[in-house]
Amino acid sequence: xxxxxxxxxxxxxxxxxxxxxxxxxxxxxxxxxxxxxxxxxxxxxxxxxxxxxxxxxxxxxxxxxxxxxxxxxxxxxxx
Amino acid sequence: xxxxxxxxxxxxxxxxxxxxxxxxxxxxxxxxxxxxxxxxxxxxxxxxxxxxxxxxxxxxxxxxxxxxxxxxxxxxxxxxxxxxxxxxxxxxxxxxxxxxxxxxxxxx
Numbered sequence: 001x002x003x004x005x006x007x008x009x010x011x012x013x014x015x016x017x018x019x020x021x022x023x024x025x026x027x028x029x030x031x032x033x034x035x036x037x038x039x040x041x042x043x044x045x046x047x048x049x050x051x052x053x054x055x056x057x058x059x060x061x062x063x064x065x066x067x068x069x070x071x072x073x074x075x076x077x078x079x
Numbered sequence: 080x081x082x083x084x085x086x087x088x089x090x091x092x093x094x095x096x097x098x099x100x101x102x103x104x105x106x107x108x109x110x111x112x113x114x115x116x117x118x119x120x121x122x123x124x125x126x127x128x129x130x131x132x133x134x135x136x137x138x139x140x141x142x143x144x145x146x147x148x149x150x151x152x153x154x155x156x157x158x159x160x161x162x163x164x165x166x167x168x169x170x171x172x173x174x175x176x177x178x179x180x181x182x183x184x185x186x187x
Contacts, residue, residue, distance in 0.1 A: 047165060047169050047172065047173075048151075048163065048164075048165055048169065051151075051165070051166070051168070051169065052150060052151070055151075055152050060152065062152045062153060063146065063152035063153045064152075068114070068115070070168055071168050072168060072172070
């Protein structure tokens with residue numbers, strides 16, 4: 001079941017307050033997205049932890065409903 | 080945890096321990112079955128790394144277990160020297176900034 005980009009953005013923002021979220025629909029099929037998430041809360045976290053925080057915000061949908069989410073995380077102002 | 084789950088976790092632990100560089104993926108290095116796995120293989124090949132692959136599509140127990148092992152919801156997953164490195168996005172970032180080359184090269 002594809003998820004609309006707006007829903008992905010809302011869930012990430014709910015889970016990581018203050019995050020700046022940019023979503024791109026890679027294939028135009030509502031099922032392959034790229035997300036860039038920038039949050040000050042990522043400071044001091046490893047990349048793995050940063051990605052896990054986003055996956056947690058998406059509540060287990062990545063890997064099931066949301067097959068393909070290309071993910072990039074960053075701290076504001078280029079770290 | 081059920082017996083099957085415990086068994087999967089110990090099998091994964093063995094694989095990760097016994098292979099310096101191992102990629103859990105969908106398909107094989109020659110015939111990846113998913114774009115993300117394909118990208119992960121391409122990165123390792125580009126680095127000239129020696130690596131093992133585990134096809135999770137051939138092994139439902141590992142396919143489920145690997146997600147719990149690393150608390151990571153997707154495949155591919157790369158492990159170097161027993162440590163979880165990340166999925167294909169993190170691999171790409173680390174490839175581009177030279178970190179992955181160091182990690183893979185250091186074990187030669």
